[in-house]
Amino acid sequence: MEVKKAAATTPPEAETKAPTEVAVEAAPGTLRKSGVEIEAERLRPVQVEPGKALYRQVLPGVLQVPADLVIAAARKSSLWPMTFGLACCAIEMMATYMSHHDLDRFGIVPWASPRQADVMIVAGTVTKKMAPAVKLLYEQMPNPKWVISMGACATNGGPYTRYDRVLQGVDKIIPVDVYVPGCPPRPEALMDGLIALQNKIMEERKKIG
Amino acid sequence: MSPEELQEAPVVPPPAGSVADLFVAVLPDVEFQATQGALDVILTVDRGDVVRILRAARDDPRLDFKYLRCLSGVDHMEAGLEVVYHLYSYTHKHNVTIKTRLPQDDPSVPSVTSIWKGANWHEREAAEMFGIFFEGHPNLVPLLLPEDMTDHHPLRKDSPLAEIEEWQAERAGLAAGETGEAEE
Amino acid sequence: MQELLDNYAAVFLAGILGALLVLTAILASRFLAPFSRSLGKGTPYECGMLPIGRVRTQMQVRYYLFAILFLIFDVEAVFIFPWAVTFVGVGQAAFYEMVLFIGILLAGLVYAWKKGVLQWR
Amino acid sequence: MTVEQEHELDTLEINVNVGPQHPATHGVFRMVLAIDGEKVIDLVPHIGYLHRGAEKLSENLDYRQAIGLQDRTEYLAAFNAEFCYVMAIEKLAGIEVPERAEYIRVILAELNRITSHYMFMGAFSTDIGVFGTAFTYGFREREYIQDLFEEVSGDRMMYGYFRPGGVAWDVPDNFKERVRWVCRQTRVGISDIDGLLTNNEVFVARTRGIGAISLENAIDYGLSGPVLRACGLKVDLRREEPYSIYDRFDFDIPTGERGDSFDRYLVRLEEMRQSVRIVEQAVEQMPDSGPILPEKVPRRLRCPPGEVYMRAENPRGEYGIYLVSKGGDKPYRLKIRSPSYCNLMALKEMTVGHYVADAVVVLGSIDIVLGEVDR
Numbered sequence: 105m106e107v108k109k110a111a112a113t114t115p116p117e118a119e120t121k122a123p124t125e126v127a128v129e130a131a132p133g134t135l136r137k138s139g140v141e142i143e144a145e146r147l148r149p150v151q152v153e154p155g156k157a158l159y160r161q162v163l164p165g166v167l168q169v170p171a172d173l174v175i176a177a178a179r180k181s182s183l184w185p186m187t188f189g190l191a192c193c194a195i196e197m198m199a200t201y202m203s204h205h206d207l208d209r210f211g212i213v214p215w216a217s218p219r220q221a222d223v224m225i226v227a228g229t230v231t232k233k234m235a236p237a238v239k240l241l242y243e244q245m246p247n248p249k250w251v252i253s254m255g256a257c258a259t260n261g262g263p264y265t266r267y268d269r270v271l272q273g274v275d276k277i278i279p280v281d282v283y284v285p286g287c288p289p290r291p292e293a294l295m296d297g298l299i300a301l302q303n304k305i306m307e308e309r310k311k312i313g
Numbered sequence: 314m315s316p317e318e319l320q321e322a323p324v325v326p327p328p329a330g331s332v333a334d335l336f337v338a339v340l341p342d343v344e345f346q347a348t349q350g351a352l353d354v355i356l357t358v359d360r361g362d363v364v365r366i367l368r369a370a371r372d373d374p375r376l377d378f379k380y381l382r383c384l385s386g387v388d389h390m391e392a393g394l395e396v397v398y399h400l401y402s403y404t405h406k407h408n409v410t411i412k413t414r415l416p417q418d419d420p421s422v423p424s425v426t427s428i429w430k431g432a433n434w435h436e437r438e439a440a441e442m443f444g445i446f447f448e449g450h451p452n453l454v455p456l457l458l459p460e461d462m463t464d465h466h467p468l469r470k471d472s473p474l475a476e477i478e479e480w481q482a483e484r485a486g487l488a489a490g491e492t493g494e495a496e497e
Numbered sequence: 498m499q500e501l502l503d504n505y506a507a508v509f510l511a512g513i514l515g516a517l518l519v520l521t522a523i524l525a526s527r528f529l530a531p532f533s534r535s536l537g538k539g540t541p542y543e544c545g546m547l548p549i550g551r552v553r554t555q556m557q558v559r560y561y562l563f564a565i566l567f568l569i570f571d572v573e574a575v576f577i578f579p580w581a582v583t584f585v586g587v588g589q590a591a592f593y594e595m596v597l598f599i600g601i602l603l604a605g606l607v608y609a610w611k612k613g614v615l616q617w618r
Numbered sequence: 619m620t621v622e623q624e625h626e627l628d629t630l631e632i633n634v635n636v637g638p639q640h641p642a643t644h645g646v647f648r649m650v651l652a653i654d655g656e657k658v659i660d661l662v663p664h665i666g667y668l669h670r671g672a673e674k675l676s677e678n679l680d681y682r683q684a685i686g687l688q689d690r691t692e693y694l695a696a697f698n699a700e701f702c703y704v705m706a707i708e709k710l711a712g713i714e715v716p717e718r719a720e721y722i723r724v725i726l727a728e729l730n731r732i733t734s735h736y737m738f739m740g741a742f743s744t745d746i747g748v749f750g751t752a753f754t755y756g757f758r759e760r761e762y763i764q765d766l767f768e769e770v771s772g773d774r775m776m777y778g779y780f781r782p783g784g785v786a787w788d789v790p791d792n793f794k795e796r797v798r799w800v801c802r803q804t805r806v807g808i809s810d811i812d813g814l815l816t817n818n819e820v821f822v823a824r825t826r827g828i829g830a831i832s833l834e835n836a837i838d839y840g841l842s843g844p845v846l847r848a849c850g851l852k853v854d855l856r857r858e859e860p861y862s863i864y865d866r867f868d869f870d871i872p873t874g875e876r877g878d879s880f881d882r883y884l885v886r887l888e889e890m891r892q893s894v895r896i897v898e899q900a901v902e903q904m905p906d907s908g909p910i911l912p913e914k915v916p917r918r919l920r921c922p923p924g925e926v927y928m929r930a931e932n933p934r935g936e937y938g939i940y941l942v943s944k945g946g947d948k949p950y951r952l953k954i955r956s957p958s959y960c961n962l963m964a965l966k967e968m969t970v971g972h973y974v975a976d977a978v979v980v981l982g983s984i985d986i987v988l989g990e991v992d993r
Binding site for chain 2 (some may be wrong): 230233265266268270313
C-alpha cells in the first residue's frame with residue numbers, strides 16, 4: 105500500500121485528469137456552469153499521503169524485519185471492513201458475513217464507522233452522486249487502509265457502465281487493492297478476494313511504513 | 314431503431330360498457346379519444362382539463378379512482394412529450410390510463426399533487442428526467458440527480474449513452490497486485 | 498503491620514498493571530501506526546456527507562436531568578460494590594446500614610419517577 | 619418544569635444526517651432529521667445515490683437482454699421482478715405460456731418472496747436492537763432456498779431464468795422433492811423467527827404504535843403491499859387482479875388493524891406462511907412433463923406496437939412495468955413503478971413526532987430496497 109501510494113501520488117494528477125476532464129469539456133459553452141461541470145470537481149481522485157510510522161525511524165534496520173512481520177501478521181488477521189453496501193453486492197457481502205460462509209473465522213468483523221475500519225469493501229455501483237461520499241469516507245479511514253472493489257459495478261461500472269450518471273469504476277476516485285470479479289461475486293469469491301488481500305498485506309509489509 | 318420504423322399503436326375502440334363510457338357519463342363536456350390497450354382502457358385528454366378529469370375520477374362515486382398507481386413520462390421525440398397517469402379503484406376494481414400529449418417546445422402540465430399526495434415524487438422524477446414542468450408542484454427539485462443539476466435530462470431520446478472510458482488501473486500502472494517501482 | 502503492607506502491595510501492584518496496560522495501548526498505536534494528515538481525515542464523520550448545521554448548538558435542558566440522575570445512581574453503585582464483595586464477613590449491622598442507604602436513594606428515584614422526569618415529554 | 623418556563627429555554631433544532639453510509643438505511647438512502655432534543659420535528663429524504671439508469675439502458679437493450687437489468691433493479695426478489703417484466707411482454711405480444719412453465723414460475727416467485735421477507739426479518743430486528751440473532755436465523759434459512767435457486771437457474775441472486783413465454787430451460791429432475799424439503803425447512807425457519815420476535819416484549823414495545831399511518835393517507839400516498847395491508851385494507855394483486863395461475867391456489871391475505879410497524883411485521887410473517895402454502899399446492903398440481911416454452915417464440919422477439927402497464931405483487935408491494943413498444947425489438951419506453959419508491963414518500967408522515975431512535979425503526983418497517991427506489 106505504501107509504495108502504491110507513493111506511485112499513486114505522482115500519476116493520478118497527470119494521467120487520470122484526461123478521462124474525466126475530456127467527458128466534461130464536451131459540454132457546450134453555456135453561460136452558467138452546467139450541472140455536469142459542477143460535478144467534475146467532486147469526481148477528482150483522492151490525494152493519498154503515505155503515512156510515516158515512528159518505529160521506522162527509531163528501530164534499527166535489523167530489528168525492523170521481525171517487527172514488520174509481527175505487525176503485518178496482526179493487521180492481516182484482524183481486517184475490519186467498513187459496512188459499505190451500495191447495491192446487490194451488499195446482499196452477497198452480508199451472506200458472506202453470516203453463519204453459512206462465516207467471515208469471523210478470518211478475524212473479519214464488519215464495522216459501521218470508518219474510524220475503526222481497515223478495509224473498505226466497495227460493494228455495488230458507485231454513482232456520480234455517491235462518489236464524493238465514497239471519497240470522504242476513504243479519507244476518514246485511519247492509515248493502513250485497503251480497498252476491495254467487489255463486483256463488476258465497482259470495478260468498471262458493470263452492466264450500468266454505459267449510463268452517464270454511473271462512475272465507471274471506483275478506482276477513478278480511490279486507489280483499489282483487490283478487484284473481485286462477478287455480478288454479484290459468490291461469497292466464496294469474496295472470501296478469495298479477502299485472502300488475496302491478506303497475502304498482499306504480508307507481501308508488502310516492508311512498504312506499509 | 315431508426316425513427317421511420319417506429320409505428321404507432323392501432324386505435325382499437327374499447328368494448329361497450331367499459332370505463333370510457335363511465336367517463337362520458339360523469340364528464341359529458343370533456344372530449345377524449347379512448348382506445349383499448351393490452352390490459353386497460355386508455356383515454357387521451359387535452360392537457361387543459363387533465364386536473365378536472367383526474368379530480369372527478371377520484372371524487373366521483375361511480376369512478377372512485379382513489380389509487381394513483383403510476384405516473385410516468387414518455388418522450389415521443391417530434392410528436393412531443395407525454396404524461397401518463399394509471400389509476401385504479403379499490404371499490405369498483407376497475408382500471409384506467411389517462412394520457413396527455415405535450416408539445417416539445419413548451420412541456421408543461423398542471424401538477425396533480427393537490428389531488429394525490431402520492432404524485433409528488435413521480436412528478437419530480439418526470440420533471441428531471443424529461444424536462445416536463447409541473448405547474449403548482451410544491452417542490453420541483455431534482456430527486457434522482459444531484460440538486461444542482463437542473464439542465465441534464467438523461468431519459469430524453471436525444472441524450473446519448475456514455476462512452477466506455479479506459480479502465481483506470483491498467484493505464485496508471487496500479488493494476489491489482491502490482492507493487493509499483495519505488496522501493497522503500 | 499506486615500500484613501497491612503501486603504494488602505497495600507497488592508493494590509499498588511494492580512495500579513501499576515492498570516497504568517501499564519493503558520500506556521502500552523496508547524503508545525503502541527502512536528509508535529506503530531503510519532500517521533498521515535490528509536484533508537478529509539479531520540472532518541467529523543457524518544455518514545459520508547459534509548457536516549451540516551452548527552456544532553455548538555444549545556442542548557436540550559432535559560438531558561441535564563438524565564445526566565444528574567445517572568450520576569447519583571452510579572455513585573451509589575460504587576458504594577455498593579465493596580460492600581457486596583465483603584458481604585459475608587462484615588456482619589449484621591453493615592447489612593442494615595446498606596439497606597438504609599439503598600432505601601434513601603430508592604426514595605429519590607421514586608420521587609423523580611413521580612415527577613415525570615424519566616419520561617421524555 | 620411548567621410548560622411556560624420551558625418556552626424560554628427553547629433551543630435550536632439540530633440537523634442529524636442519517637446519511638448514505640449508515641447501517642440502518644438498508645443501502646444508500648439518506649434522510650436529514652431535524653430534531654428538538656429527542657423528538658423528530660422534520661424529515662427530508664434524499665434518494666438517487668444508486669440511480670443507475672435501468673430504464674434508460676433498457677431502451678437500448680433488446681427484450682431478452684433487459685431481463686438482466688430487472689434482476690439487478692429488484693435484487694432481493696429478482697424472480698418477482700422478472701415475472702412482472704416477462705408477463706408485460708407476453709401481454710403485449712400475446713404469447714401463451716405453457717402450464718408447466720406457469721407452475722415453475724409461481725413456485726420460484728413465491729419462494730423468492732420468502733427469502734425477501736427473511737431479509738426483512740433480519741434487517742428490521744437489527745434496527746430495533748436484536749443485533750444479529752434474527753439476521754443469522756434469516757440468512758441461514760435464505761441459504762437453503764438459494765441453494766434450490768442455484769440448482770434451478772445456476773445463480774444465487776441474479777437468475778435471468780424467466781423468458782417471455784416461459785422459462786429458459788427445464789428444472790432438474792428432483793425439483794419436486796427439493797421444493798418439498800425446502801418448504802418443510804422454511805416452516806421450521808418461520809417458527810424460529812416467530813418464536814424469537816413476536817412475543818418478545820422489547821420487540822413489541824419498540825414497534826407497537828410506531829410509524830402508524832391511517833388508511834386514507836396510505837391510499838392517498840399510493841402505498842401498496844404489506845404496508846397498506848397493515849392498515850387494514852385486504853388488497854393483494856394476486857387476489858385482486860389474478861395474473862398467471864394464482865386463481866388456482868387458495869391462500870388468505872393477512873391484514874393488520876393499526877397500520878404500525880408491528881402490524882407490518884405480523885403481516886409479512888403471516889405472508890411467508892401463505893407463500894409456503896401456495897408453493898406446496900403448486901408442487902402438487904404441477905404437471906410432471908410438458909413444454910416449458912411455446913414453440914413459435916422467435917429468438918429476437920419483436921413486440922407489436924402498443925403499450926401495457928403490467929403489475930404484479932412483489933414482496934414490497936405493487937411492482938409495475940409500463941412498457942411502450944413501437945414495433946422494434948427494443949422497448950421504446952420501460953418505466954418501472956417500484957413499490958419502495960412509493961412507500962418511501964410517506965416516510966415523513968410516519969416519522970415526525972416520534973423519537974430519533976424510532977425513525978430508524980419506521981424506515982426498517984417499510985422494507986425498502988434501494989436498487990428499486992433509485993432504479
